[in-house]
Amino acid sequence: xxxxxxxxxxxxxxxxxxxxxxxxxxxxxxxxxxxxxxxxxxxxxxxxxxxxxxxxxxxxxxxxxxxxxxxxxxxxxxxxxxxxxxxxxxxxxxxxxxxxxxxxxxxxxxxxxxxxxxxxxxxxxxxxxxxxxxxxxxxxxxxxxxxxxxxxxxxxxxxxxxxxxxxxxxxxxxxxxxxxxxxxxxxxxxxxxxxxxxxxxxxxxxxxxxxxxxxxxxxxxxxxxxxxxxxxxxxxxxxxxxxxxxxxxxxxxxxxxxxxxxxxxxxxxxxxxxxxxxxxxxxxxxxxxxxxxxxxxxxxxxxxxxxxxxxxxxxxxxxxxxxxxxxxxxxxxxxxxxxxxxxxxxx
Amino acid sequence: xxxxxxxxxxxxxxxxxxxxxxxxxxxxxxxxxxxxxxxxxxxxxxxxxxxxxxxxxxxxxxxxxxxxxxxxxxxxxxxxxxxxxxxxxxxxxxxxxxxxxxxxxxxxxxxxxxxxxxxxxxxxxxxxxxxxxxxxxxxxxxxxxxxxxxxxxxxxxxxxxxxxxxxxxxxxxxxxxxxxxxxxxxxxxxxxxxxxxxxxxxxxxxxxxxxxxxxxxxxxxxxxxxxxxxxxxxxxxxxxxxxxxxxxxxxxxxxxxxxxxxxxxxxxxxxxxxxxxxxxxxxxxxxxxxxxxxxxxxxxxxxxxxxxxxxxxxx
Numbered sequence: 024x025x026x027x028x029x030x031x032x033x034x035x036x037x038x039x040x041x042x043x044x045x046x047x048x049x050x051x052x053x054x055x056x057x058x059x060x061x062x063x064x065x066x067x068x069x070x071x072x073x074x075x076x077x078x079x080x081x082x083x084x085x086x087x088x089x090x091x092x093x094x095x096x097x098x099x100x101x102x103x104x105x106x107x108x109x110x111x112x113x114x115x116x117x118x119x120x121x122x123x124x125x126x127x128x129x130x131x132x133x134x135x136x137x138x139x140x141x142x143x144x145x146x147x148x149x150x151x152x153x154x155x156x157x158x159x160x161x162x163x164x165x166x167x168x169x170x171x172x173x174x175x176x177x178x179x180x181x182x183x184x185x186x187x188x189x190x191x192x193x194x195x196x197x198x199x200x201x202x203x204x205x206x207x208x209x210x211x212x213x214x215x216x217x218x219x220x221x222x223x224x225x226x227x228x229x230x231x232x233x234x235x236x237x238x239x240x241x242x243x244x245x246x247x248x249x250x251x252x253x254x255x256x257x258x259x260x261x262x263x264x265x266x267x268x269x270x271x272x273x274x275x276x277x278x279x280x281x282x283x284x285x286x287x288x289x290x291x292x293x294x295x296x297x298x299x300x301x302x303x304x305x306x307x308x309x310x311x312x313x314x315x316x317x318x319x320x321x322x323x324x325x326x327x328x329x330x331x332x333x334x335x336x337x338x339x340x341x342x343x344x345x346x347x348x349x350x351x352x353x354x355x356x357x358x359x360x361x362x363x364x365x366x367x368x369x370x
Numbered sequence: 371x372x373x374x375x376x377x378x379x380x381x382x383x384x385x386x387x388x389x390x391x392x393x394x395x396x397x398x399x400x401x402x403x404x405x406x407x408x409x410x411x412x413x414x415x416x417x418x419x420x421x422x423x424x425x426x427x428x429x430x431x432x433x434x435x436x437x438x439x440x441x442x443x444x445x446x447x448x449x450x451x452x453x454x455x456x457x458x459x460x461x462x463x464x465x466x467x468x469x470x471x472x473x474x475x476x477x478x479x480x481x482x483x484x485x486x487x488x489x490x491x492x493x494x495x496x497x498x499x500x501x502x503x504x505x506x507x508x509x510x511x512x513x514x515x516x517x518x519x520x521x522x523x524x525x526x527x528x529x530x531x532x533x534x535x536x537x538x539x540x541x542x543x544x545x546x547x548x549x550x551x552x553x554x555x556x557x558x559x560x561x562x563x564x565x566x567x568x569x570x571x572x573x574x575x576x577x578x579x580x581x582x583x584x585x586x587x588x589x590x591x592x593x594x595x596x597x598x599x600x601x602x603x604x605x606x607x608x609x610x611x612x613x614x615x616x617x618x619x620x621x622x623x624x625x626x627x628x629x630x631x632x633x634x635x636x637x638x639x640x641x642x643x644x645x646x647x648x649x650x651x652x653x654x655x656x657x658x659x660x661x662x663x664x665x666x667x668x669x670x671x672x673x674x675x676x677x678x679x680x681x682x683x684x685x
Contacts, residue, residue: 080588086494106593114590121588126581129600131607131679140599141589176680192589 027098029232030056030079030117030200035092037071037078039085044305048074048084050256052092053330056200056232061223063243063264064236065279066253069301072236073122075253076202078102079234080113097199115145118193120203120222124185128177134185135161135173138192145196160191164221183214187221194225201226202234207242219246241283244268249339252276255302255312258330262340272335272342272351275313277359295359311343319346319354374684378669382662389661390443390654394436397650404428405451405650426451443655452649460640461655467537468636470547471554471628472620479559480613483566488602490567491574502567509564518557518631525553535633554632558625562616566609573605580604607678614671615664622660 037049048071056062066072074084079094081101094101096112104112121127129137138160139153148156154173161169164187177185186206193201203222207215223246226233235243243250243264251261252273260273271277278297299316308314310325317324323345330341335348346354397403406423407414423429427438442448448457490502526534532553538546577583578601586596626638633639637656644652676682 077584077588082584082587110590110592112590113588119585119588121581121585123581127585129582129586129604130681131604132600140591144590144595178681189585 027095028055029058029097030054031093031095032079033093033095035075035078035090035094037074037084037088037090039083039088041305043303046304047256047307048304049078050307052256052258054251054258054261056234058199059226059230059232061226061233061235061246061248063247063250064234064253065238065240065243065250067238067279067301069304070253071256071304072238072253073204076119076204076234076236079200079202080117080119081109082113111145114141114193114198115196116198117200117202118196118198120186120189120193120201120206122205123209124182124189125177125209127189128185130177132176133173134175134177134180134188138173138188138195141192142195156195157191160195161188164188164191164194165217166191182209183211183218186210186214186218190218190221190225194229194231197229198231200232200234202236204236205238206235207237215242222246239283240268240279252279255307256304257312257327257343259313259344260340260342261330262335262342263338266336266338266340270335270340272340272348273313273344274317274319274359276342277355278316281359311345318356321345371684374672375669378665378672382665382669385665386658386661390440390658391436393654393657394439394650397648397653398432400648403648403650405648408648409451439651439654442651443658448651448655450644450649450652452644452647457652457655460652461637461659464635464637464640466539467634468621468625468629468638470537470540470551471558471625471634471636472617474548474551474555475558475562475620475625475628476613476617478555479562479566480609482559482563484570484602484606484609486563486567487570488574488597488605490571491578492597494571494575499571502571506564506567509560510568512560513627514557514561515627515631517560518554518628521553521557522632535631537634537636554628554634557631558620558628566612569612570605570609573608574601577601577605607675610678611671611675614667614674618663618667619660621667622656622663624660 032055033053035049035052036047038045038047040046050071052071052075054062064072064076077084078090079101081090081094081104083090090102092102096117099108099112101109101112128134135154135157138157139150142148142153142156143150158169158173161172166172166184166187172180172184172188177188180188186209190203190206193203201222206222207218210218219242222233222235225231235246237243247264249262250264250267251258252267252275253259254275260267260271260276267276268280271280275297278295281295282297297316302308302312302315311317311320311327314320314324328343328345330343333343334341344351406419406426406428409426410419410422427435430438439448443458446456446458449455450457450460486502486506490499493499522534526532533550536550538550540547583596583600586600587593591599624638625636626642628634629636629639630642637659641653641656643649644656672684676684
C-alpha cells in the first residue's frame with residue numbers, strides 16, 4: 024500500500040510584486056505529509072512560513088501574487104483547482120488555525136455564528152444541529168462556559184479563549200490536515216502549553232495530520248514527528264524531529280537551536296544569537312541564502328544543493344549544506360553545539 | 371442607556387442654546403441689519419423708525435430681546451420681520467418638501483455610493499476603478515446649483531422629460547411626487563455618491579486586508595459570502611454613521627441650493643429667502659431646526675453604531 028502521501032508539495036514558488044521589487048516569499052518548497060503525521064515547520068519571522076502555509080490552501084498573499092509549482096492533496100492538484108473545488112477542500116478537509124486570534128475573528132460577528140457558518144457551508148445541517156455541534160466543539164477545546172462563548176463577540180473573550188475558539192472552528196468539519204500557523208504566538212506561556220496540548224490531543228484523537236508552524240523551536244520539540252527548518256523562503260533542513268534536534272546538520276539550524284533559551288530538560292542555558300539579519304527576499308544572496316551569516320562559508324556556497332541530494336541518513340534527514348556530515352562535526356563551533364535532542368543516557 | 375439619553379438631551383439643550391445665541395448676536399452686529407430701519411422702508415423718517423423700534427421692542431436690552439424671541443420660537447408666535455408671516459407655520463409648510471428631498475436623496479446616495487465604492491474596491495487599480503474615481507471626483511466637484519440648473523433646463527424645460535421644478539405633495543399624487551423629485555434627488559445625491567463611493571472603496575480595501583477575511587476564505591466560504599458577510603458588513607459601519615449626520619444636515623436646511631434651483635419651496639428655500647432679506651426670525655428658527663436634527667441624529671447614529679459593532683458602547 025503506502026500509496027501517495029496525503030499532501031505532497033513540490034517546487035512551490037510564491038512571489039509578489041512590491042515597491043522594492045519582486046519578492047520571492049517561497050522558493051521551491053517541497054514537502055510531504057502523511058495521514059496523522061505531525062510536521063513542525065520552524066523559521067524566524069519573514070522566512071515565508073505563513074505565506075507557504077496559505078498557499079497550501081491555494082490562498083495567495085495578495086491580489087498580485089503568483090503561485091506556481093504543485094500542491095497535491097489526496098490526488099487533486101490544488102493550484103489548478105477551480106474556486107468551487109477549493110471551496111470543498113478549504114475548511115472541510117484542510118483547515119487553518121490562524122496566527123493572531125484577535126484579528127483572525129470577525130469583530131462584528133458572534134463567535135458561535137462564525138463556527139456554525141463554517142459547518143453549514145460544508146455540511147447540510149439545520150441551524151440547531153450546527154449550534155449543538157459548535158457548542159460541543161467549544162466544550163471539547165476546553166472553553167469553560169461554551170454557551171457564553173458561543174454568544175460572545177471576539178473582543179469579549181481572552182486571547183487564549185479566542186485561540187481555542189479558532190481551533191474549534193478549524194476542526195469543526197473533521198479536517199484531514201490541520202495547519203496551525205503560530206497558534207501560540209500571542210499567548211502567555213502557560214496558555215501556550217495548554218493550546219499545544221490541545222492540538223496534539225486533537226491530532227491523535229481524530230487522526231488529523233497537523234502542520235505546526237512556529238518561530239520557537241522549543242514549541243515543536245515535543246510535538247512533531249518530523250521537522251522542517253525554513254530560512255528565507257526555503258527549507259534548509261528536514262527530517263525526523265528527534266534526528267534534526269539531536270543531530271542538526273545545517274549551520275542555520277545550529278544557530279536556531281543555540282537561540283533557544285532552555286535545553287530539552289528545561290534547564291536554562293547561555294543564549295547565542297545568529298549574527299546579522301535575514302536577507303531581503305527581493306535580492307537574496309546567490310546560492311545559499313544563509314551564506315552571508317554563516318561562519319563556514321566556502322566557494323561551493325555560491326550554488327545550493329537540493330534537499331533530496333543531501334540525505335544524511337536513511338530516515339529522510341536531509342539538509343541544504345554542501346559540507347559533509349564529517350566536515351560539519353569537525354567545523355561546528357562550541358557555541359553552535361546547543362541541542363534540543365533527547366538526553367543522552369550516560370554510559 | 372437612560373444615562374446616555376439624559377446626557378444627549380442635556381447636550382442638545384446646550385447646543386441649541388449656543389446656536390441660538392450665536393445666530394441672534396450675528397443679526398445684531400451685522401451691518402445694515404437694524405430691523406426697525408429695514409421694516410420702515412427707505413423713505414421712512416427717523417420718528418417712524420423710532421416708533422417701529424418701540425413697537426417691536428428693538429429698544430429693549432439685547433438679552434430681553436433674546437428671551438422674548440426664544441419664547442416666541444417655542445410658542446409658535448414668531449413672525450417674520452419682512453412679510454409678517456408666522457415662521458413656525460412656514461417651516462411646517464416647507465417641511466414635507468424638504469423631508470421628501472432629503473430622504474429620497476439619502477437613499478439614492480447610500481445605495482449608489484455603496485455599489486460604486488464596493489465595485490471600485492474589487493477592481494482596484496483597474497480601468498473600472500479609475501473611471502469610478504474620476505466620476506466620483508467630478509460628482510464631488512460639480513456645484514449643485516450649476517448641475518441642477520443644467521438638468522432643470524435641458525431635461526426639464528427643453529426636453530420636457532421631467533418637470534423643471536416645483537413640488538407635488540405625496541398625499542395628493544404619489545407618482546407626481548416622485549416624478550417632480552427625480553431631478554432634485556439626482557442633483558443632490560450626486561455629490562454624496564462621489565463622496566461615499568470614495569469612503570467605501572477605502573473601507574472595503576482596508577477590510578480585504580484584514581486577517582479575518584483570510585480566515586473566512588480558509589473556512590471555504592464562497593468569495594461572494596466572504597465579501598457580503600464579512601468585508602461589507604465591517605466596511606459599512608463607518609458609512610452608516612456618516613450617513614446619519616449628512617442626512618441631518620440636509621434635513622436641517624443643507625439643501626438650500628437644490629431647493630432653490632428646483633423651486634421646491636422647502637425649508638431651505640425659506641431660509642435662503644430670509645437670509646437674502648436679513649430677516650432674523652426665520653433664519654434663527656431654521657438654524658435651530660437644523661441643529662436639532664444634527665444633535666438628534668447624532669445620538670441615533672451612536673446607538674445604531676453600537677448595535678452594529680459590539681465593541682462600541684453607548685455611554
